[in-house]
Amino acid sequence: MNIIIAGDGEMGSHLAKLLSKEDHDITLINPNPDFLEEISNEADILTMEGDAVHISVLQMAGISKCDLFISVMHIENPNIVACIMAKKLGAKHCIARVSAIENLEPENKKIFKELGIDNLVSPERIAAKEIVRLIKQTAADEIFDFSEGKLSLFSIKLDERALVINKSLQEIDRERGEMGFRAVAVIRDGQTIIPNGNTRFHLGDLAYIITKPEGVEQIMKMGGRTKQKMNNVMLVGGGRIGSNVALNLEDKVNLKLIEIDRDRCFLLSDILHNTLIINGDVRDLSLLEDENISSMDAFISVTRDSETNILTCLLAKKYGVKKTIALIENMDFIDVAHNVGIDTIINKKLIASSYIERFAFGKGIESFKMLSGVEAEVLELIVAEGSYITSKKIADLELPENAIIGGLIRNNVAVITRGSTKIEAGDKVIVFSLPSCVRNVNKLFN
Numbered sequence: 001m002n003i004i005i006a007g008d009g010e011m012g013s014h015l016a017k018l019l020s021k022e023d024h025d026i027t028l029i030n031p032n033p034d035f036l037e038e039i040s041n042e043a044d045i046l047t048m049e050g051d052a053v054h055i056s057v058l059q060m061a062g063i064s065k066c067d068l069f070i071s072v073m074h075i076e077n078p079n080i081v082a083c084i085m086a087k088k089l090g091a092k093h094c095i096a097r098v099s100a101i102e103n104l105e106p107e108n109k110k111i112f113k114e115l116g117i118d119n120l121v122s123p124e125r126i127a128a129k130e131i132v133r134l135i136k137q138t139a140a141d142e143i144f145d146f147s148e149g150k151l152s153l154f155s156i157k158l159d160e161r162a163l164v165i166n167k168s169l170q171e172i173d174r175e176r177g178e179m180g181f182r183a184v185a186v187i188r189d190g191q192t193i194i195p196n197g198n199t200r201f202h203l204g205d206l207a208y209i210i211t212k213p214e215g216v217e218q219i220m221k222m223g224g225r226t227k228q229k230m231n232n233v234m235l236v237g238g239g240r241i242g243s244n245v246a247l248n249l250e251d252k253v254n255l256k257l258i259e260i261d262r263d264r265c266f267l268l269s270d271i272l273h274n275t276l277i278i279n280g281d282v283r284d285l286s287l288l289e290d291e292n293i294s295s296m297d298a299f300i301s302v303t304r305d306s307e308t309n310i311l312t313c314l315l316a317k318k319y320g321v322k323k324t325i326a327l328i329e330n331m332d333f334i335d336v337a338h339n340v341g342i343d344t345i346i347n348k349k350l351i352a353s354s355y356i357e358r359f360a361f362g363k364g365i366e367s368f369k370m371l372s373g374v375e376a377e378v379l380e381l382i383v384a385e386g387s388y389i390t391s392k393k394i395a396d397l398e399l400p401e402n403a404i405i406g407g408l409i410r411n412n413v414a415v416i417t418r419g420s421t422k423i424e425a426g427d428k429v430i431v432f433s434l435p436s437c438v439r440n441v442n443k444l445f446n
Helices: 010-020 033-042 055-060 076-088 106-115 123-136 169-176 213-222 240-249 262-271 285-290 306-318 331-339 348-360 435-444
Strands: 002-006 025-030 046-049 068-071 093-097 119-121 142-146 151-157 181-188 191-193 206-211 232-236 254-259 275-279 298-301 323-327 344-346 365-370 377-382 403-410 413-416 428-433
Touching: 002 010, 002 076, 010 025, 010 033, 010 348, 025 033, 033 046, 055 076, 068 076, 068 348, 076 093, 076 106, 093 348, 119 348, 123 142, 123 240, 123 298, 123 323, 123 344, 123 348, 142 365, 151 213, 151 403, 151 428, 169 213, 181 213, 181 403, 206 213, 206 428, 232 240, 232 306, 240 254, 240 262, 254 262, 262 275, 298 306, 306 323, 306 331, 331 344, 348 365, 377 435, 403 435, 428 435
Parallel strands: 002 025, 002 068, 025 046, 068 093, 093 119, 232 254, 232 298, 254 275, 298 323, 323 344
Antiparallel strands: 142 151, 151 206, 181 191, 181 206, 365 377, 377 428, 403 413, 403 428
């Protein structure tokens, strides 16, 4: 596929590096020659110095032969303009990064579609939705829904409370019988393990599980978790993500929002009506103590500074807060944050990449999720008529070694798959895979 990316920061470079590994022809447009030189040394891509809102630059980049044009600059207006021009100049499919919430309303998305922009992506909006979902579903450290929640991917850290420590999947099956979930990966000492029946769970493992809604209670019990009511929540950072989270949570929990910018606090007071807004620096311990941080059930830090988000979440843990969520922009910090005990990491680059990369695979991928701090991806694939995956029972299929089928949706009914399950055309199948074999997995379904 011929892909052109307009990006002025880490999101553009991350996408370019990611998609270049999938044998696409990638061209990255950016006005900074030093930035382009650095990227070209790290990835097999073409670079074009210039501004993507200029027709001449798009034409020089080969826009008339472009299969997918992606504009992910920090400011949304150039993204919109660049995509409109790219479509007029011959690009087949255009995706624009936007920030304003009103642009994502269904009636407004129709207008953008008529202008030539096929899809809009807002990393901030998606991040806010993930955070709200995690506050509502306290059993998981990370959660991603498929087919409107008919199946979900959960991650759960196994501590001394877990009932499955030192037990294999076969032993758990014999003890518990048919379960409404299936383990699809175990992260241990930074390594991703695709489990089989003999795989044993160890203390400290991060388990990824495909579950139906009715399987959540079993997961909580076996993971040693109890359902926690999130009554009191402290939110740090009143930017696009923080304000979106607050709008969705303020009528459901007792919410305190701390924002360092005084003018921003006044703006937030106009849109938030049931949130206590505090102007202050969260790095001030006396402020946290005055606001009774030890009584909080959850602590969410989504400032622009990754270090602040990590440190404040660690402080919250020290004060006994049950659940911590940190926005981390620097990819190098993700592993560190996981290892020091922060429950959930949110990264906008991974969020945007998850949304966009499925379009680079073409038809057949319903949804796609990259996991934070884990070399693994989860795909929801639509099974084509006559594909190899429909030829045998799952146990008899020759699947890539680093991939596992966790569940499927057939006629809007969720099924946790077993070796005896036979996949049919039209099924939506959930596959957990290492990045190295995602393309081979996709071929099996087409």
